[in-house]
Amino acid sequence: xxxxxxxxxxxxxxxxxxxxxxxxxxxxxxxxxxxxxxxxxxxxxxxxxxxxxxxxxxxxxxxxxxxxxxxxxxxxxxxxxxxxxxxxxxxxxxxxxxxxxxxxxxxxxxxxxxxxxxxxxxxxxxxxxxxxxxxxxxxxxxxxxxxxxxxxxxxxxxxxxxxxxxxxxxxxxxxxxxxxxxxxxxxxxxxxxxxxxxxxxxxxxxxxxxxxxxxxxxxxxxxxxxxxxxxxxxxxxxxxxxxxxxxxxxxxxxxxxxxxxxxxxxxxxxxxxxxxxxxxxxxxxxxxxxxxxxxxxxxxxxxxxxxxxxxxxxxxxxxxxxxxxxxxxxxxxxxxxxxxxxxxxxxxxxxxxxxxxxxxxxxxxxxxxxxxxxxxxxxxxxxxxxxxxxxxxxxxxxxxxxxxxxxxxxxxxxxxxxxxxxxxxxxxxxxxxxxxxxxxxxxxxxxxxxxxxxxxxxxxxxxxxxxxxxxxxxxxxxxxxxxxxxxxxxxxxxxxxxxxxxxxxxxxxxxxxxxxxxxxxxxxxxxxxxxxxxxx
Amino acid sequence: xxxxxxxxxxxxxxxxxxxxxxxxxxxxxxxxxxxxxxxxxxxxxxxxxxxxxxxxxxxxxxxxxxxxxxxxxxxxxxxxxxxxxxxxxxxxxxxxxxxxxxxxxxxxxxxxxxxxxxxxxxxxxxxxxxxxxxxxxxxxxxxxxxxxxxxxxxxxxxxxxxxxxxxxxxxxxxxxxxxxxxxxxxxxxxxxxxxxxxxxxxxxxxxxxxxxxxxxxxxxxxxxxxxxxxxxxxxxxxxxxxxxxxxxxxxxxxxxxxxxxxxxxxxxxxxxxxx
Numbered sequence: 001x002x003x004x005x006x007x008x009x010x011x012x013x014x015x016x017x018x019x020x021x022x023x024x025x026x027x028x029x030x031x032x033x034x035x036x037x038x039x040x041x042x043x044x045x046x047x048x049x050x051x052x053x054x055x056x057x058x059x060x061x062x063x064x065x066x067x068x069x070x071x072x073x074x075x076x077x078x079x080x081x082x083x084x085x086x087x088x089x090x091x092x093x094x095x096x097x098x099x100x101x102x103x104x105x106x107x108x109x110x111x112x113x114x115x116x117x118x119x120x121x122x123x124x125x126x127x128x129x130x131x132x133x134x135x136x137x138x139x140x141x142x143x144x145x146x147x148x149x150x151x152x153x154x155x156x157x158x159x160x161x162x163x164x165x166x167x168x169x170x171x172x173x174x175x176x177x178x179x180x181x182x183x184x185x186x187x188x189x190x191x192x193x194x195x196x197x198x199x200x201x202x203x204x205x206x207x208x209x210x211x212x213x214x215x216x217x218x219x220x221x222x223x224x225x226x227x228x229x230x231x232x233x234x235x236x237x238x239x240x241x242x243x244x245x246x247x248x249x250x251x252x253x254x255x256x257x258x259x260x261x262x263x264x265x266x267x268x269x270x271x272x273x274x275x276x277x278x279x280x281x282x283x284x285x286x287x288x289x290x291x292x293x294x295x296x297x298x299x300x301x302x303x304x305x306x307x308x309x310x311x312x313x314x315x316x317x318x319x320x321x322x323x324x325x326x327x328x329x330x331x332x333x334x335x336x337x338x339x340x341x342x343x344x345x346x347x348x349x350x351x352x353x354x355x356x357x358x359x360x361x362x363x364x365x366x367x368x369x370x371x372x373x374x375x376x377x378x379x380x381x382x383x384x385x386x387x388x389x390x391x392x393x394x395x396x397x398x399x400x401x402x403x404x405x406x407x408x409x410x411x412x413x414x415x416x417x418x419x420x421x422x423x424x425x426x427x428x429x430x431x432x433x434x435x436x437x438x439x440x441x442x443x444x445x446x447x448x449x450x451x452x453x454x455x456x457x458x459x460x461x462x463x464x465x466x467x468x469x470x471x472x473x474x475x476x477x478x479x480x481x482x483x484x485x486x487x488x489x490x491x492x493x494x495x496x497x498x499x500x501x502x503x504x505x506x507x508x509x510x511x512x513x514x515x516x517x518x519x520x521x522x523x524x525x526x527x528x529x530x531x532x533x534x535x536x
Numbered sequence: 537x538x539x540x541x542x543x544x545x546x547x548x549x550x551x552x553x554x555x556x557x558x559x560x561x562x563x564x565x566x567x568x569x570x571x572x573x574x575x576x577x578x579x580x581x582x583x584x585x586x587x588x589x590x591x592x593x594x595x596x597x598x599x600x601x602x603x604x605x606x607x608x609x610x611x612x613x614x615x616x617x618x619x620x621x622x623x624x625x626x627x628x629x630x631x632x633x634x635x636x637x638x639x640x641x642x643x644x645x646x647x648x649x650x651x652x653x654x655x656x657x658x659x660x661x662x663x664x665x666x667x668x669x670x671x672x673x674x675x676x677x678x679x680x681x682x683x684x685x686x687x688x689x690x691x692x693x694x695x696x697x698x699x700x701x702x703x704x705x706x707x708x709x710x711x712x713x714x715x716x717x718x719x720x721x722x723x724x725x726x727x728x729x730x731x732x733x734x735x736x737x738x739x740x741x742x743x744x745x746x747x748x749x750x751x752x753x754x755x756x757x758x759x760x761x762x763x764x765x766x767x768x769x770x771x772x773x774x775x776x777x778x779x780x781x782x783x784x785x786x787x788x789x790x791x792x793x794x795x796x797x798x799x800x801x802x803x804x805x806x807x808x809x810x811x
Contacts, residue, residue, distance in 0.1 A: 190737070193720075194737060197720040197721035225668075228665065239669055240641055243667075335723070338736065341736055341737045354719075354752055358755070359719060
């Protein structure tokens with residue numbers, strides 16, 4: 001047989017045909033010649049071989065063969081769904097790599113983080129990407145949802161697509177938050193303590209009290225039960241860390257993957273809704289694409305997508321390498337809550353709500369209503385029109401809601417209603433309990449031993465970095481209305497080999513007119529390397 | 537055997553499809569979606585313009601006749617209908633599809649479906665039971681014995697192991713305040729400059745005796761049960777929810793039971809202070 005083939009076509013022709021058939025198997029149906037035509041931008045042959053991979057190959061069968069030209073414009077969707085999915089994949093990959101150097105126990109977790117950052121090639125880089133992509137994913141998912149709201153794409157028949165999307169948003173937020181505890185630093189420990197305390201506020205539904213009385217000896221049991229399930233003990237410890245780890249690496253990703261396919265199936269099934277102007281009110285023609293409006297996935301859209309994701313990857317890598325450092329605070333200390341402990345920024349709105357009052361009402365009832373309303377939006381908004389001018393009230397409500405969240409987020413910042421006494425706030429600005437601050441950024445060698453009294457300190461031009469910070473410190477105290485007759489002394493002493501003790505002292509006149517004093521002491525080690533991180 | 541014989545005659549697939557298509561087209565024509573399409577599904581012969589013309593005529597005729605029909609209906613309702621009271625009218629019943637009795641197969645599906653749901657629910661509950669932590673209440677603490685007290689109204693003394701602040705309240709009397717903020721579980725701190733407890737997370741403030749005076753917390757600080765023993769070792773006083781401050785004095789022994797916690801009272805708005 002082979003001999004016959006070679007005789008009839010010649011060796012070259014025979015091998016060519018063989019190679020082409022192998023190529024066709026790899027591309028699931030596109031021969032080499034048409035592959036090249038595809039890359040060249042030529043129209044396909046008849047019958048169109050570029051449709052075959054959509055039915056033959058696994059990865060392409062979930063992609064539509066073609067889209068309506070109007071929905072492929074970048075500004076219609078901003079490709080935010082694709083971006084969210086891609087960032088999730090980035091998280092899966094970087095997360096898997098990070099797991100190599102991490103064990104979820106209080107004894108090892110923090111030490112593993114330090115080793116990862118100081119002793120593993122590219123350890124900090126992988127962690128930075130993982131963290132950065134997580135935050136980017138939260139942004140992408142929220143923007144994706146907002147875009148869907150603005151174009152009214154949640155309307156009939158896509159209501160349930162929206163519902164699965166809200167599940168994905170919530171899962172994304174919890175994925176991000178559950179990762180918070182894993183480094184076992186102060187930020188992690190206290191943010192999660194607050195989070196689980198909120199779960200503790202869950203009220204027991206009326207009529208269910210007897211279960212608690214029978215099993216736990218208290219009728220108000222639901223909050224306590226949820227809290228214990230999450231923490232694994234009355235306080236966060238080994239049990240809590242392991243539970244959050246399992247949620248983070250196993251349970252929540254499973255939820256996301258499941259609902260992703262749910263969501264994506266519906267997106268493909270109904271098609272991406274056209275711009276509202278292009279169809280009649282109440283009509284849905286996304287799946288009836290006229291032949292002249294079709295843009296085929298192969299190769300146009302595929303190239304668009306690959307190009308976008310390449311740019312995103314480049315930005316992620318560049319930002320993680322040069323501009324972004326995932327923070328690591330001091331090791332978790334269950335005996336000390338650091339000043340200005342905050343939630344992650346995407347929960348600032350919740351923190352703002354919690355400052356208003358009662359944690360059951362503001363921490364559970366109000367967010368609960370918000371979540372239910374978000375789920376129910378497509379069923380409540382019965383207006384069939386997706387056009388902006390017909391949706392004045394809906395759009396106004398949407399923007400009002402968004403600005404309300406912004407205001408609440410501002411209220412979540414420490415500067416709103418969590419101010420400590422003035423002298424303590426001043427020291428916190430220059431040397432925060434967690435994080436960096438101006439003093440820690442000063443190079444170790446420039447932080448000279450000595451006593452610096454703001455009443456007499458002059459410095460000499462050109463100022464060293466330390467001198468400049470002392471002058472700022474002086475200005476800051478002098479202009480604080482809470483510190484009349486205020487003055488400060490910074491004492492830098494050697495406290496051991498490679499260790500400096502930095503003492504802040506602020507003298508002022510208190511409300512009763514009596515002299516008062518505030519003293520706070522820090523230690524700084526030569527190998528802390530705060531200055532290296534922040535000066536390239 | 538009997539079952540098979542009662543089945544309708546078998547048709548070929550193509551015939552069936554054609555029949556289905558015919559009924560679909562007929563339905564569409566009736567509902568007025570595509571005027572001009574005859575029920576038998578053949579559009580042949582009628583041009584586009586002719587069809588539009590037909591449709592236009594139909595709609596005009598409809599408009600005219602509608603008014604006439606409305607008037608006629610009204611006329612009939614008023615004049616021809618028998619004069620009866622509303623009560624004597626038979627209840628209007630919506631037409632029902634003939635009811636399907638539950639057969640054995642359907643019933644059994646509900647039965648085992650329900651049983652399966654129950655088993656799954658049990659599995660879920662069992663998982664929660666499995667995941668419920670095992671611990672002893674008051675694990676961190678135990679009983680702490682103290683013999684010294686701070687001065688009345690002075691800065692409270694922190695007890696790190698017992699997680700409490702040992703306070704000689706301004707009002708008079710000893711109180712062991714649990715270190716955890718009643719809002720969301722952060723550890724509050726004593727501030728010398730403002731002479732009160734302040735929480736670093738959401739800004740709740742408590743005065744020297746643990747009463748909530750500002751911020752989102754809605755109750756005073758929790759406290760541990762303190763038992764006071766005299767020099768002979770006899771108990772002379774103990775904290776209860778109604779008796780929160782135990783006697784302060786030199787030479788007394790205090791036993792603080794960190795396994796027994798008393799919840800703080802709801803915040804007293806009269807104690808509230810401005811930021």
